[in-house]
Amino acid sequence: MSAYSKIENKWRKLWLKAGVYEPDLKKAKKPFYNLMMFPYPSAEGLHIGSVRTFTGVDIYGRFKRMQGNDVFEPIGLDGFGINSENFALKIGVHPSRQAKISEKNFYRQLEMIGNSFAWREKLETYEPEYYKWTQWVFVQMFKKGLAYRKRSPVNWCPSCRTVLADEQVISGECERCSAKIEKKDLEQWFFKITNYAERLLAGLDKINWTESVKTTQKNWIGRSEGYSLKFPLIGIPGEEDRKHSIDIFTTRPDTLFGVTFIVISPELAKRWINDGWQVSGDVKKYIAHALSLRGNIKRGEEEKSGVFPGIHAINPANQEKIPVWISDYVLDAYGTGAVMAVPAHDSRDFEFAKKFNLTIREVISPDGRDHDLRAAYTDPGVLINSAKFNGTNSEKAKIEITKFAGGDRKINYRLRDWLISRQRYWGPPIPMIFCDFCHKSGKGERKEMPGWHSVPEKNLPVKLPFIKDYRPQGTGESPLAKERKFSKARCPMCKNWARRETDVSDTFLDSTWYFFRYLDTKNKNKPFDKQSAKKWLPVNMYIGGAEHSVLHLLYSRFITKAFFDWKIINFDEPFKKFRAHGLIIKDGAKMSKSKGNIVNPDGYFKDFGADVMRIYLAFMAPLEQGGDFRDQGISGIDRFLVRVGKLKAKLAKTSKEGLSENSEKLLHKSIKKIGEDIENLHYNTAISQLMILLSELEKLASLPWHSYDIFLKLLAPFAPYLSEELWQEFSAKGGPASGWKKQNSIHLEPWPKFDPKKIKDERFKLIIQVNGKVRAVLDATIGISEKAALEMAMEDESVKKYISSLAGSPKKTIFVPDKLLNLVI
C-alpha cells in the first residue's frame, strides 16, 4: 500500500459523487471533446503502455478543463470481436460471461489510474443497447446502397475460421493469430468504401493529424494516375462474340511499343472459363494451383510461374500479334486483373520473359542507343524502336501514345471495399433477412438485390442469442446458422417464412461510431442526439495507436462522411486533431501474452500510488515517443512528491508576502513553459520545469501564498490526488471534506496566467566567440549595442589571449542582439 491510497480513495469517491468530471452535455458553453481510443478488454487487463497513454490523454484533458473548457473525457469498452472470443475459447468460458469478468477488471484499473472520466456515459459495444445502433448503421448503409453482397475471392483465416478484411491481413497473415491467409470464393457483405476514396484522400488535407498516419492512409488508398488501354483479343474459342478486347491499366503508356505479351490473373482466367472459355487440362491445373497458393506466397522469393493458354492479343500501337499468358504475379484485385507486359522496362515482366523466353524489346533508352539489357530499365529516357515516336522524351510520350492507341486517362485506387461479414459468434448479428419468395419474384428493398430485406428499425436489436457451442464452424457459416430458432424469421415484406443472415459484423464496425454514442448513451430512440453531435463534434483531440491508421481511423472517417451525406451531421471529418502515442515495449519487444513480457500496472500503482505512476510514465519521454519500459527512476518521482508535501510547512504567516524578483520571474516563466509543453504533449519537460520550480520554492525561508497556490495548480493535471488534497488544506474555500462541493475542486480552478512583463530579463549572458568557438560568457544588459559589446569583449582577458595567439585583429564581427558576438579573425 502506498502512502497515498487513503487520499486517493477519498477523492475518487468525492469527485464521482459531485460529478466533477461530468460536463453538461446539453448546455456546456465551451465544449471540448477529449477522446482516447477505447480499449478492447483483453483478459490480461491494461498493460503499462495503455496506462501511459490513458494518463497522458488525461493530463491534456485536465489542462484543457482548467483553461475553462467543458471537457468531456468518456470511456468504454470495445468488447465484441474475434480477439475476445478467441480468448474465451481458449479458457473455456463463454464470451458473454468472460466479458463481464474483463469488464469488472478493466473498470477497476481505469478507476485506479486517476483519470477524469465521465463515468456516467460509459458504454460497452457488446451491450444490446449499443449494438442495436451498430445494426442500425448497417441498415442505413444497406438502404443508401453502400452495403452490398458479392461473391468473390476473400481472405479466409483457417485458424479463426472466418473471412477478414484486407486491412486485417498483414503480409499474407491473419492480424490476430498470424495464420497464413487462404483465398476462398464466398458470398459476403461489403461496404462501398471505395466510393469515398477520393474524399477520404482529399479530407486528409484539412485535418491536423500526425503526418505519418496521414501518409499511411494515403498509401493505403493508393491513388495512381495512369491510363487505360484496350488490346483486341483473338482466338478465344467460343468467345469471339463477346470478348473482343481486354482492358489494362498502366502508368507507362510510353513503353507501349515494348509490349511483347499480356498477362492475366488466374482469377480473371477462371471467370472467363466460367463464361465458357475452353482451355486444356494443364491450364486448368495451373489456375487451380495458383489460386490455392494465393495469400500463401513468400514475397519476393518465389520464382515466376505461368502458363500460355494459346490465345493472342493485338498491340494497338504496332498491330503486332502478342501472346496472352496467365500468371499469379498479376493481382486480380488491382486495376483490371490484366497487365500489358513490358519486359525491357519492368522488373517483374523482365523476370517472366527470361523464364519463358519471351521477346524483350527496349523502347526507352537513357542515351538514345540500344543496349544489351541485363535488367529492366525503369527510369525515364528517350523513345527508341517506337516508330514515329522515336526520339521523344518518355514523359511527353505518355499522353501522345495513349491518344495514338485510342486509350484514356484513368485513375486507379488500391483501396478495396470493406468486407463486413464474419463467420463468428461474438459480434452483432448482421440485421438482414433473405426471403426466397421475394427473391423468386424479383422483389426486395433494393432492386439490384432481390430477396434481401433489412430488419425494420422497430425490431432492432437483433439480439445475439446465447448459444452453448459458439465455436467457429469452418464451413463458411457462422455457428449461429445452426440455431434454427434464430435463423428462422418472417419476411418483413411478404410475411412468409424467410432466413435470417447468420454472420455477424466485423468488430471494426462497432468502433467506427462509438464517439457519437458517448454523447447520448441512454437514448432509446436514436443512435445519438443531433444537437449534441453538433455541439461536441468533431472530436477536438483524439489520441491512440498508429496501428489503427488503416483500420479504425479510416473506417471512422468513412462512416462520418456517410453520415454527412445522409444529413444527420454537419461535418465530414470525425477527428479534428489526432496524435499517435508512442509504443511502450519491454525488453526490445512488443508486449504480448505469448512473449510473456506484459507489464501489469497494478503492483506499481499499489506500491507507489497513482500520482507517482502518472508522473513517472509522463516523465519517461514525450507522449508521442515510445520506448522500452524500465522502472528505474520511480524513486525520483516519489521523492519529488514527498518534497511537494513538505512545502506547506514553509507557508508564510500572512497572504501579504511576495516573492523576490528573480523567484517571481521563474514562477512566471514556469507557467508559460508548462502550459506550452502540455499543449505539445511534452510532459517530460513540463515536469522537469516543475522540479526546477520546486527547488526554487524550497530555498525560501517563507513561502508566499500565491506561489504555493500556483504551484499546486501547475501540478494538478499530473498529480490530481495530491494536488487536490494539499489545495483543500491550503484553500480557505475548502472546509471539511464532508461538506465538499464540486466548486471546491482544484481541477475546476482556472489555469494560472503568466505576466509577460514579469518574464522579461534585464540582463543576459553575452556569448563571445572567436572564430565560432566560445571563449567567454559575459554578463550584459539587454539591448546592448554591438559597439559596446565589442568593447566589453576586447577587454576580456581570455578573449585578448585568443586574439593575440591568432596574431590578428577581428576582420569581421557577427552580432546577434542579446545573444552573442562572434569575432572572425
Next chain:
RNA sequence: GGGCGAGUGGCGGAAUGGUAUACGCGCACGACUUAAAAUCGUGUGCCGAAAGGCUUGAGGGUUCGAGUCCCUCCUCGCCCACCA
C-alpha cells in the same frame, strides 16, 4: 523492394541555426547516525596533473557558427509489399 521515423553521457532523455549533455535515475565523496536506511550537500561526457584539447552513428557540404539545414552511407524501429 517502397514509404515514414530515429541514432546525443553508464541509463531515460533536454536543446527557436547561437554556452551540447536541462531534469531525473545511477554512481562517488561528504554531513547527520553507535550503525544502516531515509534525508541533506558537493561532484559526475571523454582525454589530460594542469593549461588545454576532443565530443551528438560515419563521411562530405552550406554557414561567421550545425545535434539541428542539404547530400552520400551505416544501424535500428514501425508500416506496406509482385499495386503494373
